[in-house]
Amino acid sequence: MTETGTTQSTPLLASTAGELREATSALLEDVGGRGRRASLGLVPTMGGLHAGHAALADTARRADDVVVASIFVNPLQFGDRADLERYPRTLDADLRLLGESGVDVVFAPALEEMYPGGEPLVRVNAGAMGEVLEGAARPGHFDGMLTVVAKLLNLARPATADYRAYFGQKDAQQLALIRRMVLDLNIPADIEGVPIVRDTDGLALSSRNRFLSAADRTAALVLPRVLHELRERSLDGLPLDLAAGRSRIDAVDGVELDYLDVVDPLSFDAVGHGAGGTAPALAVVAARVGAVRLIDNIALSGPA
Ligand code: PAF
Numbered sequence: 060m061t062e063t064g065t066t067q068s069t070p071l072l073a074s075t076a077g078e079l080r081e082a083t084s085a086l087l088e089d090v091g092g093r094g095r096r097a098s099l100g101l102v103p104t105m106g107g108l109h110a111g112h113a114a115l116a117d118t119a120r121r122a123d124d125v126v127v128a129s130i131f132v133n134p135l136q137f138g139d140r141a142d143l144e145r146y147p148r149t150l151d152a153d154l155r156l157l158g159e160s161g162v163d164v165v166f167a168p169a170l171e172e173m174y175p176g177g178e179p180l181v182r183v184n185a186g187a188m189g190e191v192l193e194g195a196a197r198p199g200h201f202d203g204m205l206t207v208v209a210k211l212l213n214l215a216r217p218a219t220a221d222y223r224a225y226f227g228q229k230d231a232q233q234l235a236l237i238r239r240m241v242l243d244l245n246i247p248a249d250i251e252g253v254p255i256v257r258d259t260d261g262l263a264l265s266s267r268n269r270f271l272s273a274a275d276r277t278a279a280l281v282l283p284r285v286l287h288e289l290r291e292r293s294l295d296g297l298p299l300d301l302a303a304g305r306s307r308i309d310a311v312d313g314v315e316l317d318y319l320d321v322v323d324p325l326s327f328d329a330v331g332h333g334a335g336g337t338a339p340a341l342a343v344v345a346a347r348v349g350a351v352r353l354i355d356n357i358a359l360s361g362p363a
Pocket of ligand 1: 103105
């Protein structure tokens, strides 16, 4: 659908499941009254929002009648307490950004609302795909992430309207796991991946970029550069030299490479990286730059 529903500059703020249901039902009823099936778009976030999140909200705003964004810093997906504590909490700025994107409702629950009685006993298990790459570096991260995404998908699910949820392609393994979860658990939501938003220097936007010093930031640019070179070679039908890419990253002062690999974007299985392959393949990279872990990726065929 092209017509946008209820664009407003100040989103309604819901902090409980009941308030969320009440707000979305009223808005959806209004659309239903116009004689067609309505749709709801959910944009799950942890706050600390930037233009990458605005792109998620804008995409939802263009597609859906009612747009809900959630802001919840999910402790289950942080292995490291210090990392959880320093995750940016910027609610006022986040509400402004979401208002500018025309988000209707912001669901910002307290910890007790999401996990009454403490951490949940029953969780989603990400399986083997959750143990490689980011999963290997951050044990338990994907189980915690999928658990909260399953809860958010259930909490915001409309009774009768079409339902979509939007996630950034920068977190490609997260996106692949969420797609797999809704398939395996029959969760009735369409999952939409939204392209990476990059700064003018090429660095992928991330809530963690604010912790990079000026020198770190310059050093970090080796990551998108190596990814772009791999894509160019792949598009030109040349063989990929991952070892050379790894050495280039390792040679930059202040950058500690974790992985540079080529994977299937759906299964995250490693794929061959011969010349000019046409099967979908994603080059993925992770590195510690200063005190910050950065990830990035690029498609080796089709649109970047
Ligand atoms: O990508 C994020 O911000 C988080 O992992 C998500 C999907 C909101 C779950 O907490």
